[in-house]
Amino acid sequence: xxxxxxxxxxxxxxxxxxxxxxxxxxxxxxxxxxxxxxxxxxxxxxxxxxxxxxxxxxxxxxxxxxxxxxxxxxxxxxxxxxxxxxxxxxxxxxxxxxxxxxxxxxxxxxxxxxxxxxxxxxxxxxxxxxxxxxxxxxxxxxxxxxxxxxxxxxxxxxxxxxxxxxxxxxxxxxxxxxxxxxxxxxxxxxxxxxxxxxxxxxxxxxxxxxxxxxxxxxxxxxxxxxxxxxxxxxxxxxxxxx
Numbered sequence: 001x002x003x004x005x006x007x008x009x010x011x012x013x014x015x016x017x018x019x020x021x022x023x024x025x026x027x028x029x030x031x032x033x034x035x036x037x038x039x040x041x042x043x044x045x046x047x048x049x050x051x052x053x054x055x056x057x058x059x060x061x062x063x064x065x066x067x068x069x070x071x072x073x074x075x076x077x078x079x080x081x082x083x084x085x086x087x088x089x090x091x092x093x094x095x096x097x098x099x100x101x102x103x104x105x106x107x108x109x110x111x112x113x114x115x116x117x118x119x120x121x122x123x124x125x126x127x128x129x130x131x132x133x134x135x136x137x138x139x140x141x142x143x144x145x146x147x148x149x150x151x152x153x154x155x156x157x158x159x160x161x162x163x164x165x166x167x168x169x170x171x172x173x174x175x176x177x178x179x180x181x182x183x184x185x186x187x188x189x190x191x192x193x194x195x196x197x198x199x200x201x202x203x204x205x206x207x208x209x210x211x212x213x214x215x216x217x218x219x220x221x222x223x224x225x226x227x228x229x230x231x232x233x234x235x236x237x238x239x240x241x242x
Contacts, residue, residue, distance in 0.1 A: 001110070001161060002032045004074035005150060006067070007117040008049060010035035012147045013154075022155055025164045033154070034077065038062065041069035050120050059121030067123060071116060071131050078112045088133040089114040092146030092153070093122075096135030099153060101176035103136065107153070108160035115153065117146030181225060183216035 050060040175182040186197040
């Protein structure tokens with residue numbers, strides 16, 4: 001998957017390129033990240049990338065000209081390798097659609113994408129109207145810029161790339177993969193602070209273990225995120241509690 005990222009702080013993405021699963025995916029070519037800094041497209045001697053908003057008020061906005069030039073460069077670089085196919089520009093914004101597992105799966109199915117990371121008070125609405133195809137949020141809160149949100153999106157999408165995770169079954173058992181939260185997990189020692197591992201996990205009975213895990217997923221989801229449970233899930237939970 002090819003992802004071009006428009007950001008004033010490309011160095012922040014070393015957390016993605018240098019660590020863990022995403023680092024391996026990058027080194028193995030499963031995901032290819034390139035960075036486009038609007039500052040490099042600014043034409044004044046100070047390479048200015050922000051300015052005051054019309055109408056007054058606190059904060060600064062990213063300047064249009066270097067930002068649009070960076071977006072177009074990022075987009076053109078992908079179109080050249082896409083046989084003319086359209087490439088979506090996704091803006092990380094608190095006003096966007098909240099990213100969930102279904103959204104991650106849809107994005108992961110694409111082969112290329114431009115991510116736009118805002119800074120300061122945001123970006124000019126005309127840039128959004130003319131250059132942005134979709135907006136994504138990582139939650140109903142505000143952070144200092146789009147870089148952290150972009151890293152979250154890249155990490156989540158990378159996990160779904162074939163070969164990124166050593167054991168492919170671990171992805172299919174993640175929270176939200178079947179609409180429910182993951183069941184409780186245990187490892188050695190068998191007893192810790194007078195609390196023992198559930199006996200079913202030590203039984204070797206794979207069918208019983210599978211049933212226990214589903215039951216626990218229903219319980220955990222019901223307790224922590226009841227909003228995720230549909231009528232079928234509620235029915236399963238009640239039938240197992242009888």
